[in-house]
Amino acid sequence: MPRFLQVTLSIPLLVFSTFATAETQVSEGLIGHWPLKRDGKDLSKSGNHGINHGVRFAPTGAVFDGVNDFIEVPDAQSLGLGTSDFSISVWVRTDAPVKDVIGDIVSKFDPTTRTGMNFRVMNSVGATSAQSNHRHLFFGIDSRSEPKWVDRGRPGHNKMTWALTVFDGDLYAGTWEPGEGEAGHVYRHAGGQQWVDLGSPDRCNAVSSLGEHEGQLYAGGSFYSGRGSAQPISPNKHPGGRVFRYDGNDRWIDCGKIGDVYTVTGLVSFGGRLYATTCDSYGCPSRTAACYRYEGGTKWSFVGDAGGRLGAFLVHNGDLYATVFGKHAFARYEGETSWQPLGVAPNTGQTYSAVIYRGRIRLGTWPTGTVFEFAGPNQFHSMGRLGEEKEVMAMAVYNGKLYAGTLPLGKVFRYDEDDWTDTGQLDTTADVLYRRVWSMAVYEGQLFAGTMPAGRVLSMEAGRCVSDGRSLAPGWRHLTAVRSDGALKLFIDATCVAHRADFDAPNPDLDNTRPLLIGFGENDYFQGAMRDLRIYRRALSQSEIQTLSNQAP
Structure with a gap:
């Protein structure tokens, strides 16, 4: 056989042999x-x-x-x-x-x-007013662990950690700071109990919503009087209702005002578009009930009224949903300006939060402190009351279990197959009527939760967990x-x-x-x-x- 032919034939044989050896090794x-x-x-x-x-x-x-x-x-x-x-x-x-x-x-x-x-x-x-995790990879193991809550500090001088969101590898918090001369801020967690102040996007007293959209961090501002939480009335009356985009170096770009409203209580990226809800409350000129969609620049378009003040968004199986304070406790967006009412859970006046657990929609409600499974229009199955609590706010599925934050004691409960286990009281502020666990997010393998009126953030770990705080890019990816x-x-x-x-x-x-x-x-x-x-x-x-x-x- 000619020498050049021997060399030519040996190349594919060598490649095949190398591949076969590698394949045998990883088998x-x-x-x-x-x-x-x-x-x-x-x-x-x-x-x-x-x-x-x-x-x-x-x-x-x-x-x-x-x-x-x-x-x-x-x-x-x-x-x-x-x-x-x-x-x-x-x-x-x-x-x-x-x-x-x-x-x-x-x-x-x-x-x-x-x-x-x-x-x-x-x-x-839907936890409660933030898009807390966006395309983040999670891996966890457990064997009957009993986690303990750890104090992660108080961002600024806040009285309520209103929103927690993981973005580009970091944990961000939006706050309510109602004091004279104060305004809502955004903070970035710097480890332990340390938080870095990223400034106030607006003069209003709250940054009430955070979310990621097309690789950017957005923040919604609100005026919140404090009355609904039995807190002293805030002297800062500056209206919110604006959305901002973070540009780095403590710089916030104004993306416009959503109608004639005072609050932005929810942000969500759905189908390539950014949506915002409003839930004007005590102290606002009116209680606007509306949803808006971002059109770029500073322009927002009205996309309907779901029949009450809107609370949390939810995305599931190709549809956009919203919780509602009013006669329609839960609704589905039908396009343009149309919303389909889906009913009211029994004995419910307000629906605060929503989460997907075992493939089904679950809703957190007031005033019975009950979580319901949504089984279809006008079909709500009770999953039980969380202790003696009255209101269920932030909910999250974390390492195989469903967790929910409550009012008035500011606790977090874990769903344990037809019963709710009290994992601890996160806010122990004395001499107040209400304490809340309003926000949750999974960061660095741990479940973080924000409180009111202490304004502190706490975290816990069930078993052993890791997570990536950067959004998983679409398309084919090899995961290990x-x-x-x-x-x-x-x-x-x-x-x-x-x-x-x-x-x-x-x-x-x-x-x-x-x-x-x-x-x-x-x-x-x-x-x-x-x-x-x-x-x-x-x-x-x-x-x-x-x-x-x-x-x-």
Whole structure:
């Protein structure tokens, strides 16, 4: 054989040999390998085949509709993770703009014992007046931990941490500062109990809403008298009703006033557009009930009246919803200026908050302090009252469990299968009628909550968790979650985006008898596509993660 032909033939053989060696290496320790192109079959030696519940398969991967599709892998001894190291590797495609929660990628979690693991993309709104997490990756494990709340300080001189939002890797707080000569501020958390003041966008006494839209941080300003919270009336009467965009270096760009209103009580990015609600209250010339959409520059367009003052937004399964104070407690946006009333929960005067839990809408209400499941127009199922509380405000799904903040004692409760567990009183201010836990966000793997009238922010960690505070870019991304020697790591396209090893609790035993769910979990059905899901009972190395990431769809 001619020498040049021998060399030519050896090149593809060398490439194939190198690829085969790399593939063999990243096959070691596999307890499940689901290509997700034709079916839910497991190609590993474990034979953990999945049962398909409506998922559509294609050569590029499995397509999940975000409504009720998922793959169920029955429990097996080989899926027991115990206290061992393990890794999850998967290609995921998410779309933009967002019209859904995005949801759970993989979960194997027993909510009764609070044992197992959760891997999801967070896209949270409705807690209460902020879009708290926007396309943020989360990985958590737990085994019956009993978390404790930790004081994270008081941003400025505020009397209410009105909004908490994670943006571009940092946690931001919007505040109510009602004193003479004061105004609402935005602060950035600087670790521990430290907060950096980013200034006052406006002269009004509150920054009442925060949210991310198209890679920018927006803030809504409000006038709040304090009367509705039994606080002294604020001497600052300057009207709010304006929205601002953060331009860095404490600079805020005025994006205009939304109608003739005094408050901006909600912001949400939906379908590539930014929407704002208003909920004018005591001390305002009128109680305007309206929703607006940003048209660029300083222009806002009126997009309807939902039948009462609007509270929190919610995005779910392609629709935009809003909670309402008035005769219509919950409503869905129908386009242009039309809203469809969806009914009022029993014994409810005001609906404050909304969250997606196990694929269904849940609503926080006043005056019975009850959370309801919304099961369709005029169908509300009680999930029970939170202790003896009267009002449910911020709610968040965190590491497989639903948490809710309350009034009048300023507590946070955890939903534990037909009952609510008191996790602690966050605001212990003496000699006041009302205390609130109004805001929540997940940041650096922990659940943060803001209070009134103490104005302090607290955090807690259930089990061990990590999260990425930067929005996951749309399109195909290779995601990896790793537990290694007790530490947790998150990778996006082979780059480590979150790493934590400073855990106080012992390494949790994750064994449970629940099925492994692909595309579903305690938050929501996944909306997007997946392929090449692998689970290992060992920690993948950086080079192995890079090898898997190089095998692009």
